Amino acid sequence: MTQIAHALVLRRRPDGEPDPSDFDMVEQAIPTPAAGEVVTRTIWLSIDPYMRGRLADRKSYAPSVQIGEVMTGESVGEVIASGDPAFAVGDIVSGARGWQTHVLSKAAALAPIPKGQAPLSAYLGVLGMPGTTAYSGMKDIGRVKPGETVVISAASGAVGSVAGQLAKRAGARVIGVAGGPDKCLWVQETLGFDDCVDHRTMDLDAALSDACPQGIDVYFENVGGVVQQAVFPLLNNFGRMVMCGMVAQYNDASFSAGPNLGAVVGKRLTIQGLIVSDKPERFAEWRNLASPWVAEGSLKYRETVLDGLENAPKALVLLLRGQNFGKMLVRVGADPE
Amino acid sequence: MTQIAHALVLRRRPDGEPDPSDFDMVEQAIPTPAAGEVVTRTIWLSIDPYMRGRLADRKSYAPSVQIGEVMTGESVGEVIASGDPAFAVGDIVSGARGWQTHVLSKAAALAPIPKGQAPLSAYLGVLGMPGTTAYSGMKDIGRVKPGETVVISAASGAVGSVAGQLAKRAGARVIGVAGGPDKCLWVQETLGFDDCVDHRTMDLDAALSDACPQGIDVYFENVGGVVQQAVFPLLNNFGRMVMCGMVAQYNDASFSAGPNLGAVVGKRLTIQGLIVSDKPERFAEWRNLASPWVAEGSLKYRETVLDGLENAPKALVLLLRGQNFGKMLVRVGADPE
Secondary structure (H helix, E strand, O other), rough: OOOEEEEEEEEOOOOOOOOOHEEEEEEEEEEOOOOOEEEEEEEEEOOOOOOHHHHHHOOOOOOOOOOEEOOEEEEEEEEHHHHHHOOOOOOEEEEEEEEEEEEEEEEHHHEEOOOOOOOOOHOOOOOOHHHHHHHHHHHHHOOOOOOOOEEEEOOOOHHHHHHHHHHHOOOOOOOOEEHHHHHHEEEOOOOOOOOEOOOOOOHHHHHHHHHHOOEEEHHHHEHHHHHHHHHHHHEEEEEEEEOOOOHHOOOOOOOEOOOOOHHHHOOOOOOEEOOHHOOOOOHHHHHHHHHHHHHHHHOOOOOOEOOHHHHHHHHHHHHHOOOOOEEEEEEEOOOOO | OEEEEEEEOOOOOOOOOHHHHHEEEEEEOOOOOOOEEEEEEEEEEEEOHHHHHHHOOOOOOOOOOOOEEEEEEEEEEEEEEEEEOOOOOOEEEEEEEOEOOEEEHHHHHOOOOOOOOHHHHHHHHOOOHHHHHHHHHHHHHOOOOOOOEEEEOOOOOOHHHHHHHHHHHOOOOOEEEEEEHHHHHHHHHHOOOEEEEEEEOOOOOHHHHHHHOOOOOEEEOOHHHHHHHHHHHHEEEEEEEEOOHHHOOOOOOOOOOOOOOHHHHHHHOOOEEHHHHHHHHHHHHHHHHHHOOOOOOOOOEEEEEEHHHHHHHHHHHHHHHHOOOOOEEEOOOOOOO
16 A cells, blocks of 8 residues: 555646646655544545636636646545544545545545445446536426426436436436447437437437427536537427536637527526535435435446546546546545455 | 507518518408407507517517518507496506507406506506516516626616616616616616616726626626627626517527527526516516506606507617617507596
8 A cells, every 4th residue: 555645736727628747746745634634545536527627717616726736626535544533444435635645634524425335436426426416407407397308418428317317207308419329329228318319420400300309398518519509499488408517618718609599588498507516405315315226226327437546637638528438537546345 | 539440460571670661551440349359449559679579480489470460569448349248438458459549359358457546658668568577587587686786788678677676676786788878867867776888888898897896696688789798797606697688689680699608507697588478477466566666656667659550660660779768659549538
């Protein structure tokens, strides 16, 4: 077991697509916890689209990472030293703890994870922030009714795959949009969506129009760009756009124009943005609701895993290119025995 | 008193700005009511921006007027013959009855108007559809909180003037956008808005930014175009856009692009469309709420009146150009003695 902690710090802000050389690996002593603190070793690190925003010097809903700071991110880890009675050595916890092998945290900032119920990585994906995002988006904005048509972009991704399965459970006709035949096949055959449109190879306008003969009632937006352009004209009266992300433009320095909003009046559309942390109560609600579904295998998910903290930047690059398949993760340390 | 009824029918669909020659004046016999029907003479005809949509052969929330059909519109009239016990000769009523001097209506389609409480024209403006639109937009979408900053476009118009006064009553800082110094002066001095930006003479981006040092929490959208472009970047986190109309583009054959929607995610914006008839219960709610305010003079409004049914097309042209000042009306017949 390593006795030195490693961390990835931001070296320079990427111009366009991030590059692994934008980060520096630094060595640190493994810290010792004071009262109320806990030290963990990282097992799984979550890689998510929002991270591109943290690298930019752009005003956003959360502060940017500063040059020389450890890159932010959620992870699951094992307690190796505890100064707080709430946690014992060997406990498994999750939290927003950054791209590092060992983390000193306030005990209050950590959430305990039960052992033996689901693979630990699931607490960063289907049962964690992305799953909760899909749940909150559907519950608070989408409000899908039986028989409605729901379109999910990035349908095989960590958020989209859950959003679409929730729409199916709500009785909707669900159409995915994904990149490539493998993802589309999985979305239809494993996730059980009614159809999936490949935005890379098909005429998107025609394919979406064919897949949605009754128009679109709810669009769960993860990508923006050409997919949004194709979806928007198909929205029905009282349609809802759950605005979760627009990953297609996250590497862009300037953003292209959006749809003319006249249709928002005539069709009484609702276009509403979502940041999962605004409703923190949704995290526990979702974990309680979805854990049995994961245990019984009725809520499906998929992961792409890179090994080693040093591959975290590469994982982010692949994610932003859409070259992941399901939840993007970095395995930083071994699962506990 | 004329013994012949007149009506304006659509002669051809306007290309761009409507022209009075797009309508034909036709003569009709004054009808006789059957059981359950009522005949009225029109006193006031309402001219509203949505009417441009009815002239287009474009799919919208309501059917287009067909060539040769009487142009649609709300009016206030006096019962001159009744086949229904609910209405007597001399009663004053309102309804969606078209551009004509005499109207045969089903009794059930008419709403009685009380005599002696407010000028009859007010039931087409501040107490009617435009006032109800402002009320519903603020109640159902805007949800203004004390201390928030609210921007109202077309601030001196029939909807905007009420929306802004409601925002003031809710304790907000209210900024109007209007065309020309006369309107801006009236918006500030008579309506009591905190400030008003003249979109015709000022640098709109700079003027709005100066007028909204705390950003914008609610934007009541009546115009679209350059005003929307200037407002959008100033919206705060959790900002709301009440999408009531985009009159600046109603004469356009094709619509320009809108804002990039990435900010909807990061700022958790809500952009929501409003058609007042979707919540019909708001009409009576609003009339009950606002009638005492109109009677006591605490809810202000202003009207532009053209005389004669033949001037209805001209009134619509002027309205779409923003050359009205307050509610646009056509006086078709004399007030009752």
